[in-house]
Amino acid sequence: MAELASLLCEHFSTPVPRYYSGPPVDPPSRLVYLLDHEYTPRALTWSRLKGDDARRVSLMRDAADKAGCAAILALADVQETHGAYPADEVYGYRRRGWHDDYDQYDDDDDCSATSDDEREYEIQDLINSEITLTHWTGPDGTRLEETSLSVHEAEVSASTPSGDLKPYSQQYEGYMGNWGNTLDRWYHRAAVVIWPREQAFANRAETSPAWALDELAATASSGDVPGARAAAATLAPFWNAALRDQAAQAGGKAAGLLSKALRVADTVADAPAAAMLLRPFRVGNLTYAQVKPFAKLAGRHGQQWTAELLRTWFGGDQPTWAYGGGREIPQWTADWLPGLCERLPATGSTGTAAAQRLLDLAWEWIGKDIRSALALSPPSYRDRQLSDLGKPLAAVLMAAASIGGASTRDAVTAYVRQQDDAATVLEMSALRATAKTRTDDAHGEAGLDVLAGDCAARLRARLARPKRDAGDWSIELPAGGCACGLCGTLRTFLTDRNRRAFEWPLAKVGRQHVHSRIDSAELPVTHVTRRQGRPYVLVLEKTDWALHPRAGGAGYGRNGSDVARGRVEDGAGNRLRSLGSSADCPQVPAAAFCSHRPGAVGCFVEQRQSID
Numbered sequence: 001m002a003e004l005a006s007l008l009c010e011h012f013s014t015p016v017p018r019y020y021s022g023p024p025v026d027p028p029s030r031l032v033y034l035l036d037h038e039y040t041p042r043a044l045t046w047s048r049l050k051g052d053d054a055r056r057v058s059l060m061r062d063a064a065d066k067a068g069c070a071a072i073l074a075l076a077d078v079q080e081t082h083g084a085y086p087a088d089e090v091y092g093y094r095r096r097g098w099h100d101d102y103d104q105y106d107d108d109d110d111c112s113a114t115s116d117d118e119r120e121y122e123i124q125d126l127i128n129s130e131i132t133l134t135h136w137t138g139p140d141g142t143r144l145e146e147t148s149l150s151v152h153e154a155e156v157s158a159s160t161p162s163g164d165l166k167p168y169s170q171q172y173e174g175y176m177g178n179w180g181n182t183l184d185r186w187y188h189r190a191a192v193v194i195w196p197r198e199q200a201f202a203n204r205a206e207t208s209p210a211w212a213l214d215e216l217a218a219t220a221s222s223g224d225v226p227g228a229r230a231a232a233a234t235l236a237p238f239w240n241a242a243l244r245d246q247a248a249q250a251g252g253k254a255a256g257l258l259s260k261a262l263r264v265a266d267t268v269a270d271a272p273a274a275a276m277l278l279r280p281f282r283v284g285n286l287t288y289a290q291v292k293p294f295a296k297l298a299g300r301h302g303q304q305w306t307a308e309l310l311r312t313w314f315g316g317d318q319p320t321w322a323y324g325g326g327r328e329i330p331q332w333t334a335d336w337l338p339g340l341c342e343r344l345p346a347t348g349s350t351g352t353a354a355a356q357r358l359l360d361l362a363w364e365w366i367g368k369d370i371r372s373a374l375a376l377s378p379p380s381y382r383d384r385q386l387s388d389l390g391k392p393l394a395a396v397l398m399a400a401a402s403i404g405g406a407s408t409r410d411a412v413t414a415y416v417r418q419q420d421d422a423a424t425v426l427e428m429s430a431l432r433a434t435a436k437t438r439t440d441d442a443h444g445e446a447g448l449d450v451l452a453g454d455c456a457a458r459l460r461a462r463l464a465r466p467k468r469d470a471g472d473w474s475i476e477l478p479a480g481g482c483a484c485g486l487c488g489t490l491r492t493f494l495t496d497r498n499r500r501a502f503e504w505p506l507a508k509v510g511r512q513h514v515h516s517r518i519d520s521a522e523l524p525v526t527h528v529t530r531r532q533g534r535p536y537v538l539v540l541e542k543t544d545w546a547l548h549p550r551a552g553g554a555g556y557g558r559n560g561s562d563v564a565r566g567r568v569e570d571g572a573g574n575r576l577r578s579l580g581s582s583a584d585c586p587q588v589p590a591a592a593f594c595s596h597r598p599g600a601v602g603c604f605v606e607q608r609q610s611i612d
């Protein structure tokens with residue numbers, strides 16, 4: 001027994017070696033000792049353990065006590081993957097599996113998972129083993145409660161290997177090319193979990209951050225602030241990983257968790273501990289409910305602490321794709337930023353500084369999104385992305401107006417005005433997003449009147465361009481992109497005022513290149529392959545209805561502009577068809593929108609009949 005106790009002490013003080021190079025990581029924070037018999041959650045109690053389990057567990061408990069550890073009971077789900085071949089088959093593909101519910105087996109040893117037709121397998125090396133604790137005794141030591149904790153191999157021991165027990169389910173995967181010839185087997189095993197007494201809180205907190213925050217708050221409010229602070233410090237090694245997934249659920253639930261974390265961060269009253277507790281969250285979790293506690297913390301720990309935390313909440317140095325697929329922050333900006341920037345300054349000067357910081361970070365993100373959207377092709381895709389950014393852009397401007405951030409406002413409007421005419425879609429979308437809710441004065445303060453003026457000027461310039469003559473078939477190939485000989489031939493045909501069709505004998509690779517060039521620029525040209533002769537003939541034809549529409553539409557201008565092509569979309573996805581008639585948006589003078597949905601008219605190139 002003394003020997004067992006000293007082994008326990010050794011286990012909890014030996015750093016775990018890594019598979020690869022590098023220093024060993026921290027010592028294990030728990031020991032999971034797997035028992036041999038199966039138990040239902042209801043039947044798992046210290047007094048009802050069976051056979052060898054009872055004897056071994058009694059020893060373990062005494063040793064744990066001696067070593068300053070606590071022992072609890074748990075249920076584990078074990079999955080083992082072995083390399084395997086069916087014994088009656090040298091090579092082949094078969095797949096089978098069967099599962100029993102927990103409810104179906106009872107307390108005796110006779111596990112019902114096997115069946116008559118169970119196949120024999122030639123079992124080879126263990127490839128992988130995963131152990132998850134599904135239930136354990138609660139903090140009061142009696143009731144078994146649900147949990148979900150995946151345990152590391154270095155934290156597990158057993159007197160009997162799982163392979164010697166009867167699986168409750170198994171599934172064979174035949175050879176599948178890159179993988180296969182594997183046998184997965186699942187086992188239910190009871191376990192004794194031992195951890196040093198001072199690690200008890202951390203062990204439970206890892207699977208239930210909300211519970212941990214409630215516990216810390218309760219400890220602090222009972223007057224034991226140093227105790228709460230010490231317990232909070234034990235969360236550091238895993239807190240980020242434990243909370244990351246929950247914080248990724250923007251709004252609702254995660255916002256509630258953030259409220260709890262802000263409350264605890266306030267009571268521990270220590271800048272590094274508060275930052276550690278709050279770092280796993282995202283700006284998408286920040287709503288009006290957190291304004292007061294957040295401003296209080298910002299006031300206590302100062303501007304630099306706040307700035308660093310907010311930078312982390314905006315993803316820090318993580319790539320955009322790792323952060324909500326890049327959609328989370330524009331959505332949060334549109335929904336919450338203006339209101340937060342209105343409420344935060346009311347809490348005092350640190351609130352104002354925090355609001356300015358939020359605004360700067362949001363604009364950094366949205367500005368970057370606008371820049372990448374402008375570079376997209378084909379044009380219809382670019383316009384959709386820009387249209388989606390109108391609301392967040394308007395939100396940034398309104399937030400700037402709320403905190404009197406004239407320099408941010410001017411920087412934002414100047415940035416948008418510098419962009420080429422593709423930005424018209426963005427401007428119209430931003431103006432439409434705010435048309436109904438803001439007064440003229442507010443528009444002025446937010447710089448929306450500047451955007452409206454710029455937008456109108458761009459539209460007027462387009463209208464001033466000469467109308468296409470009846471006999472003019474010229475189309476401009478947008479600059480940039482490929483400059484190869486094929487593209488040169490294409491350009492010559494396109495820009496010719498008089499040529500309407502072109503039959504071009506061209507090998508497959510060349511045809512594909514021309515197809516993709518026309519598609520990515522969404523030119524009003526059909527491109528069909530006629531499968532006759534060698535090489536086949538690529539038939540190009542400029543479309544009459546797009547270049548010379550009979551009524552209403554402005555058609556595809558000689559300049560290739562979006563509006564003339566009938567392609568500009570407003571925020572609601574309506575197509576801008578004609579200019580100079582009744583305006584339904586006061587901010588976009590001389591612009592009218594038809595009710596066509598995009599897709600009803602469709603992309604010009606959809607007329608194409610075949611591609612190869």
Ligand SMILES: [Zn+2]
Pocket residue numbers: 482483484485486487488513
């Ligand atoms: Zn080319």
